[in-house]
Amino acid sequence: MTSVESLPHPAQITDEGEWWRRAVVYQVYPRSFADSDGDGIGDLRGIISRLDHLESLGVDVVWLSPIYASPHDDNGYDISDYRAIDPVFGTLDDFDELVAALHARGMRLVMDLVVNHTSDEHEWFRESSSSTSNPKRDWYWWRPPRDGAEPTNWESFFSGSAWQWDEASGEYYLHLFSRKQPDLNWENPEVRAAVHDMMGWWLDRGVDGFRMDVINLISKDPALPDGVVEPGRTWGNGFPHYSYGPRIHEFLREMNDVVFAPRAGTYLTVGEMPGVTVEQARRFTDPDRHEVSMVFQFEHVGLDHGEGGKWDSRPLDVVELKRSMKRWQEGLAAVGWNSLYWNNHDQPRAVSRFGDDGEHWAASAMLLGAILHLQRGTPFIYQGEEIGMTNSPFAALSDLRDIESLNYIADALAAGGSTEEAVLAAVRGVSRDNARTPMQWDASAHGGFTTGAPWIPVNPNHATVNVAAQAGDEASVLAFYRRLIELRHTDPLVTTGAFEMLAPEHDRLFAFERVDGDDRMLVLANMSGSALGVAEVIDLAGWRDSDLVLGNLEPGDVRAALRPWEVRILRRQ
Ligand code: ISL
Numbered sequence: 001m002t003s004v005e006s007l008p009h010p011a012q013i014t015d016e017g018e019w020w021r022r023a024v025v026y027q028v029y030p031r032s033f034a035d036s037d038g039d040g041i042g043d044l045r046g047i048i049s050r051l052d053h054l055e056s057l058g059v060d061v062v063w064l065s066p067i068y069a070s071p072h073d074d075n076g077y078d079i080s081d082y083r084a085i086d087p088v089f090g091t092l093d094d095f096d097e098l099v100a101a102l103h104a105r106g107m108r109l110v111m112d113l114v115v116n117h118t119s120d121e122h123e124w125f126r127e128s129s130s131s132t133s134n135p136k137r138d139w140y141w142w143r144p145p146r147d148g149a150e151p152t153n154w155e156s157f158f159s160g161s162a163w164q165w166d167e168a169s170g171e172y173y174l175h176l177f178s179r180k181q182p183d184l185n186w187e188n189p190e191v192r193a194a195v196h197d198m199m200g201w202w203l204d205r206g207v208d209g210f211r212m213d214v215i216n217l218i219s220k221d222p223a224l225p226d227g228v229v230e231p232g233r234t235w236g237n238g239f240p241h242y243s244y245g246p247r248i249h250e251f252l253r254e255m256n257d258v259v260f261a262p263r264a265g266t267y268l269t270v271g272e273m274p275g276v277t278v279e280q281a282r283r284f285t286d287p288d289r290h291e292v293s294m295v296f297q298f299e300h301v302g303l304d305h306g307e308g309g310k311w312d313s314r315p316l317d318v319v320e321l322k323r324s325m326k327r328w329q330e331g332l333a334a335v336g337w338n339s340l341y342w343n344n345h346d347q348p349r350a351v352s353r354f355g356d357d358g359e360h361w362a363a364s365a366m367l368l369g370a371i372l373h374l375q376r377g378t379p380f381i382y383q384g385e386e387i388g389m390t391n392s393p394f395a396a397l398s399d400l401r402d403i404e405s406l407n408y409i410a411d412a413l414a415a416g417g418s419t420e421e422a423v424l425a426a427v428r429g430v431s432r433d434n435a436r437t438p439m440q441w442d443a444s445a446h447g448g449f450t451t452g453a454p455w456i457p458v459n460p461n462h463a464t465v466n467v468a469a470q471a472g473d474e475a476s477v478l479a480f481y482r483r484l485i486e487l488r489h490t491d492p493l494v495t496t497g498a499f500e501m502l503a504p505e506h507d508r509l510f511a512f513e514r515v516d517g518d519d520r521m522l523v524l525a526n527m528s529g530s531a532l533g534v535a536e537v538i539d540l541a542g543w544r545d546s547d548l549v550l551g552n553l554e555p556g557d558v559r560a561a562l563r564p565w566e567v568r569i570l571r572r573q
Pocket of ligand 1: 157
């Protein structure tokens with residue numbers, strides 16, 4: 001095993017076209033990363049002050065969740081000015097300094113592009129809503145009432161109808177997310193041109209790509225048909241009519257032709273696409289089609305959703321997880337490219353969700369890192385994942401901040417029949433706020449995140465789970481993530497090798513090989529709290545003399561039973 005000190009400098013990615021195939025991306029949620037001015041909210045100068053951490057981790061790219069001007073109804077995913085930094089995060093000068101500082105350290109910056117919708121406080125929407133004859137009226141989806149009610153039966157992602165009544169103009173507008181996030185009408189070429197201009201403005205400022213928020217929702221069926229009303233639901237499911245719409249490929253290709261192709265740079269683009277299928281993803285990421293570099297798909301993070309959806313969670317079935325990951329690995333093997341992620345700002349913490357955040361906390365955090373990072377694709381690390389941050393033990397409904405959670409709580413309580421405790425129990429392990437509690441830098445008050453009062457409480461376990469505690473510890477989750485990143489940078493098999501799932505029907509063993517002829521890597525992972533005799537499941541004869549490249553527990557005989565949550569990575573040539 002390499003010692004942490006001897007790891008290479010992260011600036012190893014050269015400028016050739018598909019550099020992102022060898023990159024590791026780190027997502028920063030600015031609000032919760034580091035607060036430089038004591039107002040309890042993270043900011044750009046806070047990020048600048050923590051670049052040593054990112055550099056020593058070895059990541060190549062930073063993806064910043066939105067920092068644009070916003071009323072923060074959805075923590076910045078509701079943008080009121082695409083060309084301004086929200087004062088709570090800093091200034092354009094701070095932003096330019098951050099880009100320069102990242103570039104100087106050999107890292108790149110990807111911005112969040114939220115263009116399915118704007119804020120209702122964006123100038124475009126103010127104009128659009130000012131009168132039915134305003135030239136920007138058609139920039140959004142306005143419709144008259146149908147039989148005195150909503151124009152369609154579509155439900156919003158954040159509860160209730162997806163239509164908001166506007167008294168002044170006597171029409172409804174569409175908002176797939178909160179009522180403060182009206183959907184842009186991409187059918188209108190002026191909208192597309194305005195978005196393209198804005199993207200170019202950021203690229204010319206030095207950014208290296210975009211993560212595109214719900215980009216598979218920008219093309220809607222203009223007929224706006226009703227959705228099916230599932231049993232027990234009030235509203236219809238409009239998803240089939242507003243996702244993967246008839247012009248989605250055309251819009252992405254046009255964006256590429258107008259924005260990226262004419263520029264000299266090589267950019268990383270990742271389309272966030274809830275509900276995307278493998279077949280669709282292959283089309284989106286086929287290099288010959290010039291649409292996006294990769295997509296975020298949601299299949300593996302939906303496997304613990306029960307019949308009642310995300311708030312009705314159930315334990316993960318390891319066989320289902322393997323089936324899903326195998327399908328994505330194989331589906332995008334010959335054409336296209338995968339993104340790899342467990343966590344982001346919308347997901348509960350993976351170690352609590354799919355691992356064991358009790359007795360086997362560190363081992364299971366490392367195991368999850370290994371089985372993801374060693375697949376074929378571009379891995380994304382969400383802030384805090386590299387130190388094994390866990391879900392938060394929210395003690396009361398008043399600890400929650402996220403609009404999705406708050407709307408769900410209000411609905412559940414209004415429906416009657418549920419106590420506050422019961423609703424809290426449903427929300428606790430599922431809420432997006434689990435990802436949004438502040439980054440845990442050290443054991444001091446508020447985890448070193450802020451000197452003020454944090455906008456959301458820091459997880460009490462910051463006393464033990466923090467960057468400072470792991471910084472010099474070779475056996476830490478942090479050191480393990482560094483080694484995973486190093487492995488991707490130093491062993492081409494991790495980028496290029498074919499993926500072969502082993503023992504797909506085993507209910508605890510997650511095992512796969514990466515293969516290029518005789519060049520092979522074997523990953524053996526025990527996703528359970530009891531020992532697992534791997535030699536009885538997989539023929540390890542050919543691996544007897546191979547090297548243990550990396551493991552999360554004290555090394556022993558490579559053929560011995562796997563200990564609880566042990567992962568072993570073997571290599572032969
Ligand atoms: O988080 C979700 C539900 O729990 C997802 O449905 C999520 O809303 C969806 O993945 C879209 O997410 C993105 O767009 C939203 C924003 O709230 C999320 O933070 C963002 O990642 C609207 O902009």
